[in-house]
Amino acid sequence: MKRRDFIQKAGVGSLAAGGTLLAPNVANAGAQFKWKMVTAWPKNFPGLGTNANLLAKLITEMSGGRIKVKVYGAKELVPAFEVFDAVSSGVAEMGHSGAYYWKGKAPATQFFSAVPFGLTAQEMNAWLYYGGGMELWRELYKPFGIIPTATGNSGVQMAGWFNREIKSIDDLKGLKMRIPGLGGEVLRRAGGTTVDMPGGELFTSLQSGALDATEWVGPYNDLAFGFHKVAKYYYYPGWHEPGSTMEALINEKAFNALPKDLQVIVLTACKAANMDMISEYTARNNQALDTLINKHKVKVLPLPDDVLKTLKQLSEEVVLELAAKDALSKKVYESVTQFRTQVTKWGSISEQAFLRARSL
Amino acid sequence: MKRRDFIQKAGVGSLAAGGTLLAPNVANAGAQFKWKMVTAWPKNFPGLGTNANLLAKLITEMSGGRIKVKVYGAKELVPAFEVFDAVSSGVAEMGHSGAYYWKGKAPATQFFSAVPFGLTAQEMNAWLYYGGGMELWRELYKPFGIIPTATGNSGVQMAGWFNREIKSIDDLKGLKMRIPGLGGEVLRRAGGTTVDMPGGELFTSLQSGALDATEWVGPYNDLAFGFHKVAKYYYYPGWHEPGSTMEALINEKAFNALPKDLQVIVLTACKAANMDMISEYTARNNQALDTLINKHKVKVLPLPDDVLKTLKQLSEEVVLELAAKDALSKKVYESVTQFRTQVTKWGSISEQAFLRARSL
Numbered sequence: 001m002k003r004r005d006f007i008q009k010a011g012v013g014s015l016a017a018g019g020t021l022l023a024p025n026v027a028n029a030g031a032q033f034k035w036k037m038v039t040a041w042p043k044n045f046p047g048l049g050t051n052a053n054l055l056a057k058l059i060t061e062m063s064g065g066r067i068k069v070k071v072y073g074a075k076e077l078v079p080a081f082e083v084f085d086a087v088s089s090g091v092a093e094m095g096h097s098g099a100y101y102w103k104g105k106a107p108a109t110q111f112f113s114a115v116p117f118g119l120t121a122q123e124m125n126a127w128l129y130y131g132g133g134m135e136l137w138r139e140l141y142k143p144f145g146i147i148p149t150a151t152g153n154s155g156v157q158m159a160g161w162f163n164r165e166i167k168s169i170d171d172l173k174g175l176k177m178r179i180p181g182l183g184g185e186v187l188r189r190a191g192g193t194t195v196d197m198p199g200g201e202l203f204t205s206l207q208s209g210a211l212d213a214t215e216w217v218g219p220y221n222d223l224a225f226g227f228h229k230v231a232k233y234y235y236y237p238g239w240h241e242p243g244s245t246m247e248a249l250i251n252e253k254a255f256n257a258l259p260k261d262l263q264v265i266v267l268t269a270c271k272a273a274n275m276d277m278i279s280e281y282t283a284r285n286n287q288a289l290d291t292l293i294n295k296h297k298v299k300v301l302p303l304p305d306d307v308l309k310t311l312k313q314l315s316e317e318v319v320l321e322l323a324a325k326d327a328l329s330k331k332v333y334e335s336v337t338q339f340r341t342q343v344t345k346w347g348s349i350s351e352q353a354f355l356r357a358r359s360l
Numbered sequence: 361m362k363r364r365d366f367i368q369k370a371g372v373g374s375l376a377a378g379g380t381l382l383a384p385n386v387a388n389a390g391a392q393f394k395w396k397m398v399t400a401w402p403k404n405f406p407g408l409g410t411n412a413n414l415l416a417k418l419i420t421e422m423s424g425g426r427i428k429v430k431v432y433g434a435k436e437l438v439p440a441f442e443v444f445d446a447v448s449s450g451v452a453e454m455g456h457s458g459a460y461y462w463k464g465k466a467p468a469t470q471f472f473s474a475v476p477f478g479l480t481a482q483e484m485n486a487w488l489y490y491g492g493g494m495e496l497w498r499e500l501y502k503p504f505g506i507i508p509t510a511t512g513n514s515g516v517q518m519a520g521w522f523n524r525e526i527k528s529i530d531d532l533k534g535l536k537m538r539i540p541g542l543g544g545e546v547l548r549r550a551g552g553t554t555v556d557m558p559g560g561e562l563f564t565s566l567q568s569g570a571l572d573a574t575e576w577v578g579p580y581n582d583l584a585f586g587f588h589k590v591a592k593y594y595y596y597p598g599w600h601e602p603g604s605t606m607e608a609l610i611n612e613k614a615f616n617a618l619p620k621d622l623q624v625i626v627l628t629a630c631k632a633a634n635m636d637m638i639s640e641y642t643a644r645n646n647q648a649l650d651t652l653i654n655k656h657k658v659k660v661l662p663l664p665d666d667v668l669k670t671l672k673q674l675s676e677e678v679v680l681e682l683a684a685k686d687a688l689s690k691k692v693y694e695s696v697t698q699f700r701t702q703v704t705k706w707g708s709i710s711e712q713a714f715l716r717a718r719s720l
Contacts, residue, residue, distance in 0.1 A: 058628055062422060064621035117718050120711060122482060122515070122642055129636060130643035155482070156710035218710070237713035261424035265625075268418055271632035276489060282482055283490035286699070286706040293705075300709060308717045339646070345653075346646040347715055349660060350516035350578070351480060353597035355712040357668045358477050358704065 033067040033258065035059075038087070040080040040097035043073025047221060047284070051152045051246065051277045052096040058269035063262055069094065087249040088144040095249035096151060099137075100181045105144065107322055108329040111336055112137050112148070114241040116183050116315035118336070121153035121243035121278045122351070123343045128245075131339045136332050145252045151270040152246035152277030155285070157238035158222065159303055160215030161231035163206065166303060169310045178202060178214040182318055183240025189314045199225070206230040215240065219288035220281060228296045235303055239311055246277065393427040393618065395419075398447070400440040400457035403433025407581060407644070408606065411512045411637045412456040415608065418629035423622055429454065447609040448504040455609035456511060459497075460541045465504065467682055468689040471696055472497050472508070474517075474601035476543050476675035478696070481513040481603035481638045482711070483703045488605075491699045496692050505612045511630045512606035512637030515645070517598030518582065519663055520575030521591035523566065526663060529670045538562060538574040542678055543600025549674045559585070566590040575600065579648035580641060588656045595663055599671055606637065 037056055041048040049071075056069035074080035077092065084102045087095040099112035112133070119127060127133040128150055141148045160179070164171060173191035184194040195211060205211040207230040214231075215238065216222050228234070248270045255263060292298040303311075323333030397416055401408040409431075416429035434440035437452065444462045447455040459472035472493070479487060487493040488510055501508045520539070524531060533551035544554040555571060565571040567590040574591075575598065576582050588594070608630045615623060652658040663671075683693030 058624065061624040062621055062628060064619070120714065122638060125635065125639045126642035126646070129639040156714045158709075219706070236709040237717050238710075239714070239717055242714050242718070259424070261422055264418065264421040268422060268628060268632045271635050272628045275485065275631050275635040278482060279485045279489040282486035282703065282706070283699075285710070286486070286702045289706050289709075290702050302709075302713065303717075305720055309720050312717070312720065339643075342646045342650050343642065344718065346579070346642070346649050348719060349518075349596040349649075349662075350598075350645070351711065352715040352719075353662065354480065354516045354599070354602050355707055355715075357597050357599055357663075357672070358602070359708060359712075360665055360669050360672065 031066060031259065033093075033254075033262070035067055035069045035093035035254065036077065036091075037069050037071045037094040037096055038077050038083050038092040039071060039095065040074055040083050040101060043071070043076065045073075046224060047154065047217070047277065047281055048096075048152070048246065049073060051273055051280075054276060055096065055151055055248065055269055055273040058272060059266055062265045062269065067258070067262055067266070071096075084144070084146070084249065087146050087251050090145075090251050090253065093251045093254040095247075097247055097249065098244065099148070099247050103181075106140055106328070107325040108136075108140055108332045110182055110322060111329075111332045112140075112245060112247065114181065114183075114244040115319060115336070116186055116240045117242070117312050119243055119340060119343070120347075120351075121155045121245075123340070123347070124153065124243045124245055125150065125274065126343065127336060127339045132335050133339075136328075136335060140328060140332070141249075142252075147250040147252050147255055149248050149250070149267060149270045150245050151248040151273045153274065153281075154217055154241070154244045154246075155278055155281045156218075156243060157215065157241040158218050159235035159238050159240070160213055161206065161222070161227045162213040162233045162235055163209075163231055164212050165233060165301075166235060166307060168304065169307050172307070176210070176212045178205075178211055179240065181240075182315070182322070183215070185318045186240065186311055186314045189318070190311065203227065203230060218281065218285045219292055220284035223288040223292055228292055228298045232299065234292070234298050234300045236300065237303070239303070239308060239315070248273075391426060391619065393453075393614075393622070395427055395429045395453035395614065396437065396451075397429050397431045397454040397456060398437050398443050398452040399431060399455065400434055400443050400461060403431070403436065405433075406584060407514065407577070407637065407641055408456075408512070409433060411606065411633055411640075414636060415456065415511055415629055415633040418632060419626055422625045422629060427618070427622055427626070431456075444504070444506070444609065447506055447611050450505075450611050450613065453611045453614040455607075457607055457609065458604065459508070459607050463541075466500055466688070467685040468496075468500055468692045470542055470682060471689075471692045472500075472605060472607065474541065474543075474604040475679060475696070476546055476600045477602070477672050478679075479603055479700060479703070480707075480711075481515045481605075483700070483707070484513065484603045484605055485510065485634065486703065487696060487699045492695050493699075496688075496695060500688060500692070501609075502612075507610040507612050507615055509608050509610070509627060509630045510605050511608040511633045513634065513641075514577055514601070514604045514606070515638055515641045516578075516603060517575065517601040518578050519595035519598050519600070520573055521566065521582070521587045522573040522593045522595055523569075523591055524572050525593060525661075526595060526667060528664065529667050532667070536570070536572045538565075538571055539600060541600070542675070542682070543575070545678045546600065546671055546674045549678070550671065563587065563590060578641065578645045579652055580644035583648040583652055588652055588658045592659065594652070594658050594660045596660065597663070599663070599668060599675070608633075 083095040086092045099109040102109040175192040438446045443455040459469040462469040535552040
C-alpha cells in the first residue's frame with residue numbers, strides 16, 4: 001500500500017484520535033472507529049447470529065481494536081426488517097441480514113439471497129466473486145448508500161416439516177405453509193396458502209393445526225426448534241433455497257472514511273466469515289441429521305419427481321416475472337441465468353457425478 | 361483484544377523497529393515483518409500461484425504493510441518439493457502447497473489434501489473448521505515447527521485425458537498414466553502403470569504415446585495446457601481428488617513473534633483465500649468446459665459404474681493401509697471416516713438431491 005493513500009484518507013482524524021507520532025506505513029494507526037452492526041436475527045442465533053458475532057470479532061481483532069464493532073440482535077437497536085434502512089441512513093455502520101428481505105426497496109435484491117432451483121452455495125459464491133454477481137449487487141445497493149457483500153451461506157435447506165404426506169402436486173392444494181419469498185409465491189401457484197409467521201410461533205402453530213407445514217433452515221436449526229415433536233414428515237430437497245446467501249451491509253460513507261488497511265480488513269473478514277458459515281452448517285447439519293434419524297426416528301422423505309418438476313416450472317414463471325419488473329432486475333436475471341446454465345453442466349460432471357460415484 | 365496481550369507479545373521489538381510512541385490498542389503497530397512465501401507452483405500459475413499472490417496481498421494490505429509478504433514461485437528460492445523443509449527450518453516464514461507432497465515426512469499428511477472417494481471441497485472445509493480436522497492437522501505438523509491451515513480448494517477434479525476408451529476395468533490394465541498420490545496407488549492395483557512427470561512434459565508425452573492418459577486438474581487449467589489437442593477423451597468424475605485442499609504453511613516461531621492482531625490477520629487471510637480459490641475454480645471451470653465442448657468439440661465421457669465401483673473398493677484398501685501406518689494416521693483416518701459417513705448421508709438429501717432435482 002502506498003503511504004500517500006493512508007495520508008489522504010487519514011486526514012486529521014487520526015492525529016486527533018490517537019495523538020501518536022506517525023511511523024511510516026502506520027499513518028492513521030491511531031484512528032478509532034466505533035461501529036454498530038444491526039442484524040435481522042435474534043442475538044446469538046446459531047449459525048446466523050453467531051456468524052455476525054464472528055464477523056465483528058474478526059474486524060475488531062484484525063484492526064487491533066481500531067474498529068470496535070458491536071453486534072445488536074433484532075429489536076435491540078432496530079427491528080429485523082429495518083436493518084437495511086438503518087445502514088442506509090447511517091444509524092448503524094453495518095448490517096447482517098438476507099437480501100430478499102428488501103424486495104420492497106428493489107425487486108432484484110431477491111437474486112442475491114435465494115432463488116428457487118437457483119445456485120448452490122459454491123455456485124453462488126463463484127457467481128458473486130468471479131461471475132459478475134458482486135458488481136451487480138453493488139450497483140443495486142449504490143442508490144441507498146450501502147456496499148453489500150456476502151458473509152455466509154446456509155447451504156441447501158430442507159423442503160420443510162409436513163403433517164401431510166406429499167404424493168402428488170394435488171397434495172399441495174390447500175396446504176397452509178410458512179414459506180416466505182419467491183418459494184412462497186411458487187407454493188401459492190401450486191394451490192397452497194402461505195402464512196407469514198415469526199420463527200418462534202411455528203412450533204405451536206404446527207401443533208395446533210394452524211399450519212400444515214413449515215420450512216425453516218436445515219437439521220441443525222430445526223432440531224433446536226424441536227419440530228420433530230409436532231410434525232410427521234421431514235421432506236427434502238430444499239428446492240426453494242438451494243444456497244441462501246447472508247449479506248453484510250456496509251454504510252458507504254462509513255466505509256470510505258476508513259483508511260485502506262481497515263477497508264481491506266472489513267471486506268476480508270466478510271469473505272472469511274462466508275467460508276465459516278457454510279462449513280459450520282455442513283458439519284452441524286450432518287451431526288443433527290444423525291440425531292434426528294437415529295435418536296428421534298424422524299421420517300425423512302424425498303419430494304416425488306413430478307412434484308419437483310411442477311415446482312420447477314412454476315419457479316421459472318415466478319423468476320421470469322421478477323426479471324420483467326425493471327431494467328436492473330433483467331440485467332441480474334440474465335447474468336445469473338447464463339451462469340446457472342453453464343455451471344449446471346459443470347456441476348453435472350463434477351460435484352453431482354462425484355457424489356453419485358461415491359454412493360455407488 | 362486486551363491491551364496486555366499486545367504489550368506481552370510486542371516486547372521491545374516494536375519500539376526498536378518503529379520508534380513510535382505507543383497509543384492505546386496500537387502497541388507494536390510500528391513493528392515491521394518481512395516474510396517470504398515459498399510455493400510449490402510456478403509463479404503466477406492460474407488458480408494455485410495466483411492464490412498465493414492473493415494471500416500475500418491480503419496479509420500485506422490488512423496489516424498496513426507491517427508484514428510485507430513476498431511470493432516465490434517453485435525453484436525461485438527453493439524447489440517445489442522443499443517448501444515444507446524451508447518453512448520448517450525458517451528459510452521462509454510461509455509456504456503454499458499441497459499436504460500430500462509431504463507423505464515422506466508423515467503418511468497422514470495425505471488425508472489433508474485429497475483422498476480418493478473422500479470429501480468434496482465443502483465437506484473438507486466443514487471437517488477442517490468444524491469437525492476436528494484442523495486440530496489433527498496442527499498436531500501432525502507440530503513436531504516440524506509448522507502451523508498448517510487451508511488456503512484453497514480446487515473442487516472436484518476431472519478423471520483425466522485418455523487416448524483409450526475405458527469401457528471396463530480391464531481397459532485400465534497396462535494403461536500408462538500420470539496420476540500421483542493415493543490415486544496412483546489405486547490405479548496400480550487396477551493393473552495400470554503410473555508415471556511421475558512434471559506438468560510441462562505431459563503434452564508431448566501424450567502426443568508421442570509415452571503416456572496413454574493423464575489427470576491434471578479440471579477444464580480451467582487443462583484447457584490452458586491444450587490437452588484437447590493430443591488426447592481423445594475427457595473422463596469424469598475425478599474419483600481420485602474430489603476436493604483437493606491447498607495448504608498454507610506458517611513457521612511457528614515467526615507466527616508466535618507476531619502481535620495478536622497480525623496473527624489473526626494471517627489466519628483470516630488464509631480463510632478468505634480458501635473461499636476465493638474454490639469460487640475461482642467453479643466459475644472458470646464452468647466457462648472453460650463450455651469452450652472445450654462447444655469450440656473444441658471435446659468428447660466428455662463418464663467412467664462406467666462398474667469401473668468406479670472397483671476403483672472405490674481398491675481406494676478403501678489403499679486408505680485402510682495408510683491408516684495402519686502409525687497411531688496418528690489411524691486417529692486422522694477415524695475422524696475423517698466418521699465425518700464422511702455422516703456427511704454422505706446429509707449430502708444425499710441436500711447437495712446431491714438438489715442437483716438432481718434441478719436437472720429433472
